[in-house]
Each structure stands twice: as C-alpha cells, then as structure tokens.
Amino acid sequence: MINIKALFFDVFGTVVDWHGSIQNESQIFSQEISQEFDTFLFTDKWRAGFRRLQSSVANGSRDYLTMDEIHMEILEELIDEFDLKNISSTDKQKFNHSWHRLKPWPEVILGLNQLKNNRVVSTLSNGNLSMLNKLSKNTKLPWDCIVSTEFFGTYKPNKEVYIGAANLLNLHNSQTMMVAAHAYDLDAAKLTGMNTCYVYRPDEFGIGKGEDPGDVSRFDLVVNGFDEIEEEIVKKYE
Amino acid sequence: MINIKALFFDVFGTVVDWHGSIQNESQIFSQEISQEFDTFLFTDKWRAGFRRLQSSVANGSRDYLTMDEIHMEILEELIDEFDLKNISSTDKQKFNHSWHRLKPWPEVILGLNQLKNNRVVSTLSNGNLSMLNKLSKNTKLPWDCIVSTEFFGTYKPNKEVYIGAANLLNLHNSQTMMVAAHAYDLDAAKLTGMNTCYVYRPDEFGIGKGEDPGDVSRFDLVVNGFDEIEEEIVKKYE
Structure with missing residues (x-):
C-alpha cells in the first residue's frame, strides 16, 4: 500500500x-x-x-x-x-x-481543504516565493507550505526540482503526488518516481481552449477538479 | 514611515x-x-x-x-x-x-491571525521544513509561508539567513521584522537592517526560567505576547 x-x-x-x-x-x-x-x-x-x-x-x-x-x-x-x-x-x-489576484478555479479551495485533513498540500511552481505568497494570501489558498522552484535555483521540468521538493518534506518521491493540468510537468515528475494526477482544465487558455495531454492512461489519477482527488487517492491507494 | x-x-x-x-x-x-x-x-x-x-x-x-x-x-x-x-x-x-506536537504559547494563534490581516507572517527557524511543517500542521499555526534556514544551507545567527529570508519575499530587510524570545537572534537580525521585536517568554525553560536578554531598549519593540505586536507596530511605525 x-x-x-x-x-x-x-x-x-x-x-x-x-x-x-x-x-x-x-x-x-x-x-x-x-x-x-x-x-x-x-x-x-x-x-x-x-x-x-x-x-x-x-x-x-x-x-x-x-x-x-x-x-x-x-x-x-x-x-x-x-x-x-x-x-x-x-x-x-x-x-x-x-x-x-488570479482567481482559483471554483472547486480548488474545497478540494485543498479535503486533502489537507490527511496529507500535506504544497505548491511546486516556477513562480517565485514572493509572488506565490501574494497570490495565495490574496485568494486565501490554504497551503501547508509554499515550495517554489526558486529554492533549487532551476525550473520545472528539471528533475532536481521534484527530487528537491520531496526531500524538503523528508519523503521519498513515491510518497508524493504531483498535480498539474500540464502533461510535461507530470511526465517529468513521474521519471523521478512521483505519483501523478492530471487535472483537466479545458478553459485554461480561454473558454474551450485547454491542453491536449495525449493518452492520459500514463498518469496515476485523472480528474476534472481538486474535489475528486481525495476520493480517487483512497480508491486507488488505500 | x-x-x-x-x-x-x-x-x-x-x-x-x-x-x-x-x-x-x-x-x-x-x-x-x-x-x-x-x-x-x-x-x-x-x-x-x-x-x-x-x-x-x-x-x-x-x-x-x-x-x-x-x-x-x-x-x-x-x-x-x-x-x-x-x-x-x-x-x-x-x-x-x-x-x-509542541503546543503554541496561549496567545500565539490570536496574535498571528491579527498580524496576518495586513502583513505576511512567516517562520524563520533553524528547524528544517519537514519538521516545521509537521509542527505547524499539528497545531494549526496559520503561517503565510514557512521559511527555514535549511533553504540557505546554514543556521541562525548567520546574517545570510536574515538577508535571504527578506530576499525571498522580495523585500528590503528594513520592511521586515524578526520576532524572537532570544536576544542573540534579534541582535543578528538587527545587524542586517531588520526591525526587531523581543518577546518575553519567562517560562521557556520551565516555570520561572526564562532568558535574561540584558537591556531590551536596543530592540524596536518589546512585548509580552504576540497579541500585543500589531498594536505596537501601528503605534511605532504607522
């Protein structure tokens, strides 16, 4: 398990x-x-x-x-x-x-609060800490911690970032999951042993303009929003 | 101002x-x-x-x-x-x-929530991130972000730590304040241009066994608890 x-x-x-x-x-x-x-x-x-x-x-x-x-x-x-x-x-x-002041997608706060009960929820973004902090504070995102690729002096999808992030929490990559709406990010995370969760954001680039991730069966979980993640984790892993 | x-x-x-x-x-x-x-x-x-x-x-x-x-x-x-x-x-x-599972001092959560309305509240501790994260999560400390000296590969009172922390938030040291119950920590922070707030914790080492910080007039603020800090900042700086 x-x-x-x-x-x-x-x-x-x-x-x-x-x-x-x-x-x-x-x-x-x-x-x-x-x-x-x-x-x-x-x-x-x-x-x-x-x-x-x-x-x-x-x-x-x-x-x-x-x-x-x-x-x-x-x-x-x-x-x-x-x-x-x-x-x-x-x-x-x-x-x-x-x-x-960017707005979270509608189900984000609910989903993060569900996940936060039993797990650590952290950013892992190319945004620098001061930016992530302002954004998170203005929109009341309930992170346990804010991890930026800035801490590692490089950017995603460099593998050092995924290894470094798990290390900071004193975890093996296999005990962590990367959540993203971008296949390149998850493909890189997977190579370091992280579990992966693809989130469809069909309107990321405007209404009806989302990413085509290709065959999503290569990801461990595939969801339509953060409010589905906790249940899917329990179903698959526990 | x-x-x-x-x-x-x-x-x-x-x-x-x-x-x-x-x-x-x-x-x-x-x-x-x-x-x-x-x-x-x-x-x-x-x-x-x-x-x-x-x-x-x-x-x-x-x-x-x-x-x-x-x-x-x-x-x-x-x-x-x-x-x-x-x-x-x-x-x-x-x-x-x-x-x-260390318990916060009684007024800490109230004080942090007061300060958090108008300012960023962050740790700056020699504890590593995974430890600070567990501790903060178990005791529901409402940090905006968790900064550890681990990010800088050294420990307090090395000046790089205080300079690095302000940098991470894209601030000048003079726009920040170090809060501690330990004079050595504030003396080092002050040398880098940070404002300083000394908190009396007269029972840190057991009932009646606190630190003697010497003459506290060298610190910008001196308080008996986090619930006094917001008011003192407004009085002195705003």
Missing part, C-alpha cells in the same frame, strides 16, 4: 485561472482608461511575453528580474503595441498586480 | 512551549511505561542533546541527520542514562514525535 503523504500542485493554470482572471482585469482596465482593445489577445500576449522573458532570464541571456518586473516590462510593450494612450504609472502598477 | 510588510518568527521557545510540552509528554510516557523518572531534567537534557548534536552536524563533524533522527539518537541515550527498561520501538517512535 502506497501512502500519499504530500501533494505538490502546479499553480498557474492548475490552481488559478490566469486567463479568465487577466481577461477580466483587462476589461476593467479598458473601462478605467476609457479605451477599447482586444482583451483576449492582450491576455494571451501578456502570458506569452512572460514565458519568453522568463526563459531569457533562465538561460542567462537577461539579468535576473522578479516576476513583477517581467510582467511590467511586457505590459509596457503591450501598451505600445495596442496603442493605449496616457496611462498613469499608478494605473499601470495596479493593472500589473492583477497577477497577484 | 516604515511599513512592516512581513514578520519572521523564531519558532522553538518563541512560538511553541517546547519545555512545557515535552515535560507533559514525558509524564504521559512515564505513566505508559509504568516507570518514574525526573521529567524536568529529562526535558532539559533532550533539548541540550539536540543542540549539541545539531552543532556537530552544522560544523561537519557528523554526517547530516534529520531533526527526527537527532531527537531519536538523544532519546536512546537518555533511555540508557535514566535506566528505563523494555521500551518498545513503537513507544519510542511515538514519544519521539512529541516534538511534532
């Missing part, structure tokens, strides 16, 4: 609905500045720009920037690209902090 | 009453094994043995051991020294886990 003692959660896309939240904040911003723009496209480009710049930092071609700084740099680019005029620095700052 | 955005808390002695808790668990253990011994002395020696062995690990004269392993090694020594007979390994294990 395997005892799943701790679950590690990917955050952006898996726990929080970044696309819906940012598009919503973009619509509010559009009203506040009284200028219309394509908020769906804006949202996609903000996230894509973040990923691009984060990669430049990760591969050393840019100096270290915090996630807030990266978001602001991309925001400035997009303000130019979408030809938005006369935006005050206060408005920019407030809009940039949208990324601290 | 200084805005105290995050507070870092020492844990053993400051947040939790290790002496009272371990002496209480020792009394229960004594009854369970039907053998009497000096539980006050036993408690002192368990903690002192831990500190001694932790130092050996820290200075490299012993290989790495988890805190649980250290506690067990000292427990085995004390079982010999106090001449306790026929202790099953299950009983030993259960007794050793007393260190995961």
Whole structure:
C-alpha cells in the first residue's frame, strides 16, 4: 500500500485561472482608461511575453528580474503595441498586480481543504516565493507550505526540482503526488518516481481552449477538479 | 514611515512551549511505561542533546541527520542514562514525535491571525521544513509561508539567513521584522537592517526560567505576547 503523504500542485493554470482572471482585469482596465482593445489577445500576449522573458532570464541571456518586473516590462510593450494612450504609472502598477489576484478555479479551495485533513498540500511552481505568497494570501489558498522552484535555483521540468521538493518534506518521491493540468510537468515528475494526477482544465487558455495531454492512461489519477482527488487517492491507494 | 510588510518568527521557545510540552509528554510516557523518572531534567537534557548534536552536524563533524533522527539518537541515550527498561520501538517512535506536537504559547494563534490581516507572517527557524511543517500542521499555526534556514544551507545567527529570508519575499530587510524570545537572534537580525521585536517568554525553560536578554531598549519593540505586536507596530511605525 502506497501512502500519499504530500501533494505538490502546479499553480498557474492548475490552481488559478490566469486567463479568465487577466481577461477580466483587462476589461476593467479598458473601462478605467476609457479605451477599447482586444482583451483576449492582450491576455494571451501578456502570458506569452512572460514565458519568453522568463526563459531569457533562465538561460542567462537577461539579468535576473522578479516576476513583477517581467510582467511590467511586457505590459509596457503591450501598451505600445495596442496603442493605449496616457496611462498613469499608478494605473499601470495596479493593472500589473492583477497577477497577484488570479482567481482559483471554483472547486480548488474545497478540494485543498479535503486533502489537507490527511496529507500535506504544497505548491511546486516556477513562480517565485514572493509572488506565490501574494497570490495565495490574496485568494486565501490554504497551503501547508509554499515550495517554489526558486529554492533549487532551476525550473520545472528539471528533475532536481521534484527530487528537491520531496526531500524538503523528508519523503521519498513515491510518497508524493504531483498535480498539474500540464502533461510535461507530470511526465517529468513521474521519471523521478512521483505519483501523478492530471487535472483537466479545458478553459485554461480561454473558454474551450485547454491542453491536449495525449493518452492520459500514463498518469496515476485523472480528474476534472481538486474535489475528486481525495476520493480517487483512497480508491486507488488505500 | 516604515511599513512592516512581513514578520519572521523564531519558532522553538518563541512560538511553541517546547519545555512545557515535552515535560507533559514525558509524564504521559512515564505513566505508559509504568516507570518514574525526573521529567524536568529529562526535558532539559533532550533539548541540550539536540543542540549539541545539531552543532556537530552544522560544523561537519557528523554526517547530516534529520531533526527526527537527532531527537531519536538523544532519546536512546537518555533511555540508557535514566535506566528505563523494555521500551518498545513503537513507544519510542511515538514519544519521539512529541516534538511534532509542541503546543503554541496561549496567545500565539490570536496574535498571528491579527498580524496576518495586513502583513505576511512567516517562520524563520533553524528547524528544517519537514519538521516545521509537521509542527505547524499539528497545531494549526496559520503561517503565510514557512521559511527555514535549511533553504540557505546554514543556521541562525548567520546574517545570510536574515538577508535571504527578506530576499525571498522580495523585500528590503528594513520592511521586515524578526520576532524572537532570544536576544542573540534579534541582535543578528538587527545587524542586517531588520526591525526587531523581543518577546518575553519567562517560562521557556520551565516555570520561572526564562532568558535574561540584558537591556531590551536596543530592540524596536518589546512585548509580552504576540497579541500585543500589531498594536505596537501601528503605534511605532504607522
């Protein structure tokens, strides 16, 4: 019998609905500045720009920037690209902090609280600790601890991250489970001996725009939300 | 105006009453094994043995051991020294886990919840993450995040720890406050620019056996419990 003692959660896309939240904040911003723009496209480009710049930092071609700084740099680019005029620095700052206010998917808090009764629930995200902390505090996510890949000086899907996270909790990888809406993350976790739980997030990139993970039978659990995980763990492992 | 955005808390002695808790668990253990011994002395020696062995690990004269392993090694020594007979390994294990069940001082949860409304509350302890996690989970301590000196590969009062902790939250040290019942910890924090809050714990080493911190006017705040901190911060800084 395997005892799943701790679950590690990917955050952006898996726990929080970044696309819906940012598009919503973009619509509010559009009203506040009284200028219309394509908020769906804006949202996609903000996230894509973040990923691009984060990669430049990760591969050393840019100096270290915090996630807030990266978001602001991309925001400035997009303000130019979408030809938005006369935006005050206060408005920019407030809009940039949208990324601290991303809403959890509806069943997340319930599911985490169910799991938390018998197990440790932790993040395992490429977001840095200060960002994860702000996000978690603003949305009252009930983590037992916040683990960031920042602690290991590298990013997912580097295997050191999954090994390091289990080590920090003094557990074998086989006593832990990685939960994510992204197949690449789980495939990497599995190679280190972690159990895996794939969560469908069919609206991650906008309504009806989810990931195609391929054949999901390679994952230990497959669920439609966090509120199914505890029951599935008990059914499969206990 | 200084805005105290995050507070870092020492844990053993400051947040939790290790002496009272371990002496209480020792009394229960004594009854369970039907053998009497000096539980006050036993408690002192368990903690002192831990500190001694932790130092050996820290200075490299012993290989790495988890805190649980250290506690067990000292427990085995004390079982010999106090001449306790026929202790099953299950009983030993259960007794050793007393260190995961240390009780918070009475006003701690209230105080942390008050502070948490406007600020980040985090540990900054020499305890490793898995230990801090178990302890915090068992006693429902409402941390926003758990920071351990383990993340920096060294121990308090090394200045890297205080600088690293503020960095992780993307704050200047002057925006943070170290809270401890131990002057050496606050003196070190102060040297890195952190604000300091001394908490009197007059019973840390048993009833009436607290630390003498010397002249406390060198600390920014001096309180009798966590329930005074929020008000004192507002009075002094805001």
